[in-house]
Amino acid sequence: MRTVSDMLAFAVTGGMLHFELTATYEIFTAPQLDYRVQICGDGPVRLGKFTLEPDLPLDQLKRAHTVIVPAIADVDEPIDEALVEAVRNAHDEGARIVSLCTGAFVLAEAGLLDALRATTHWAHTDELARRYPRVEVDPDVLYVDNGQVLTSAGKAAAIDLSLHLIRGDHGTATANTAARRLVVPPHRDGGQAQFVLAPVPSDGGHPLTELFDWASKRLDQTLTVEDMARQANMSSRHLARLFKAVTGTTPLQWLHTQRIRRAQQLLEMTDDSVDQIAGASGMGTATTLRRHFHRTVGVPPDTYRRTFRPVGGR
Structure with missing residues (x-):
């Protein structure tokens, strides 16, 4: 177990999302923890409609034992060079570097993810992999712990990774206390799948738009590639090529995802039983649904329902 006595620092710059920053800041400043939390940035820093006055300038990240990089709002905007340099310097000084959601782009820009497995929000994993080909991007996990460098997926996964850090630093009992205070599950393994699956492409200007709608209304039926090709009035081979271009996957895998x-x-x-849901989703039997659901999502259907069921039911 690590001995925690030095600084845990948030590395902030303009254009970051405030949710991950404020949520995890509250976690690490809990009274039962002994983290000395500081916010480092060359401020004042504008975060959406909020303005933040950092405690210390960015170059003081090198004093931290843990550096947390929150999510950046627009991955297409140039990344702050001063932020990248400060994070890289902190890593060189031995700091543990943690990214939340799209903060992984900062770590990748600094070269800290080269030849390492990493993740980010599922909506940006393809771009992370394209822009930084030396990074082994895993789109199907909540977080990745490489020891000195850690990355997480979306907002909820940022909380999961924070609890994972606390568990390693202070033990399971302390992490469970923090989780109870947040009213969240005490432990979700990093290898668990990101719960939100990639949606149907929103651009309606491609030749598969009508087919997507047709198939989505018939998920309770047995559908084959030949059925879909016939509906789209094209050959199965041409359909496969179009699916690859539009969705990045095959017709059957797309259908499975839907x-x-x-x-x-x-x-x-709904209150439908797993048997009923298996029929409505085209999985046939509860056994088949449980097998494929667990393999794809990472947890059984019943666990998923307990986790994501709105309070009070429907």
Whole structure:
């Protein structure tokens, strides 16, 4: 177990999202923890409609034992060079570097993820992999712990990774206390799948738009690639090429993803049994649904329902 007595620093710059910063700041400043938390930035820093006055300038990150890089709002904007340099210097001084959501782009820009496995929000994993080909991007996990460098997926995963850090630094009992205070599950393993699956592409200007709509209304039926090709009035081979171009996957894998998404929606919003949901999503039997759902989402359907069911039910 680590001995925690030095500074835990948030590395902030303009254009970051405030949710991950404020949520994890509250976690690490809990009274039962002994982190000396500081916010480092060349301020004042504008975060959406809020303005933040940092405690210390960015170059003081090198004094920290842990540096947390919150999410950046727009991954297409140039990344603050001063932030990248300060994070890299802190890493060189031996600091543990942690990114939340799209903060992974900062770590990748600093070269800290080269030849390492990493993750970010599922909506940006393809761009992270394209821009930084030396990074082994894993889109299907909540967080990745490489020891000195850690990355997480979306907002909830940022909380999961924070509790993971506390568990390693202070032990399970302290992490469980922090989780109870937040009213969140005490432990979700980093290898668990990101719960939100990639949606149907929103751009309606491609030749598969009508087919997507047709198939989505028939998920409770048996559908084959030939059925979809016939509906789209094209050959199965041409359909496969179009699917790859538009969705990055095959027709059958796309169909499987839509069935899992339908099952997720029904688990969240209805009282239907797993058997009923299996039929409505085209999985056939509860056994088949449980097997594919666990393999794809990372937890059984019943666990998913308990986690994501709105308070009070439907």
